[in-house]
Amino acid sequence: MLTYSDLESTIIEDLTLAWNSCWQGYAYETQYSEAQMKAWLEKCQIDLSQSVALKKSDRIIGFSLLALENKLGWIAGTCINPEFRGQHLFEPLLKYQLKKADSLILKGIQLEVLTQNHAIKVYEKIGFRKTRELYVYRHTKDALSAFAPRSRGGSVFREAILSDYFHARNESGFTPPWQRREEYLQRYPSLIARLNPEGTAGVLMTKEGQVLLDAWTMAWEQVDKLVSAILTMTQGDFRLTNQPKDCLTGYLSQHGLEADDIQYEMRYS
Structure with a gap:
């Protein structure tokens, strides 16, 4: 039974x-x-x-x-x-x-599901609706050998306190998915945040293991330096989960770096 x-x-x-x-x-x-x-x-x-x-x-x-x-x-x-x-x-x-x-x-219930997962039909049947696509990148240093951003601006990103980091991200208009909301990220035991001088781009990583947790900018002119900063801080790897479609994903696609997977963010209310 x-x-x-x-x-x-x-x-x-x-x-x-x-x-x-x-x-x-x-x-x-x-x-x-x-x-x-x-x-x-x-x-x-x-x-x-x-x-x-x-x-x-x-x-x-x-x-x-x-x-x-x-x-x-x-x-x-x-x-x-x-x-x-x-x-x-x-x-x-x-x-x-x-x-x-x-x-x-x-107020609502959210979830993320890979676009090839047949469960999407069930989610939609019972009332979940797709809100946007989220991109998953899992590229190693060796796989990125042909990927070369024009600038090397990693050094302009300075360490910031977490409250300043999240304030700048909120002010930029970036809307994070669930696993990149401030409350969720703050629960990691050891974090290092970096912002550019203008406060219009940022990167968040774990101090131990150098795992990239968050990257954002709403300014197209800052994307090149943001990507360079990420590659510098991760020692050449690019692994990022649930990145909304924005100027960062557009830049990566423009330079031939496509997502490994795409998820639908869905909401039930």
Whole structure:
């Protein structure tokens, strides 16, 4: 018999096992240790009391995770164990999650989904609407050998305090996706922010590991220097997730650097 329940009382060991099992076969198979799972839940602000498990007996065979922040919701993952796919379980699981979220009176619920994922049809069927495309770049130093921005302006980007960084980003008019909202990024334990002198372009990275988390500018004349700064700070790599279509993506495409994947940002309200 299949049953639904919330995940509030689920121990981290069982949740990690369910996560690693259910994501098998997806384009990006994310596998977590228990410590990584716990850290990810905290960073995303997943509310397990409002998230849903689909169970067969006591085994979690599917789940939907709901993050909550400022009266907005984010579906951080909805999936079914490979053994049970093709049995029309995904749609009722997601409907159950949305019904559970109704009592929270949210302003809206968002999610991101790869454009080639067939789940898009289900999302649209139950009321999600595409809001924009988000680009995923995963280019290594070796793959970028033929990519050469005209200027080398990385040195003009100076370290900034985080409050100044996010203020400048807000003033620029940049609208971040969920995983690049200020509240989300501030939860990383160690960050370094850099701004150009005009405060019209910025880069945010982890201090350890030099992972690029955020890059933005709304000024076309600053893109060349922004890209140069990124390549300097990442030692030649360009890996950036969920970049909205803007002058940065336009510049990259113009110079032959296309996204590895594209996601739809979708919203339910």
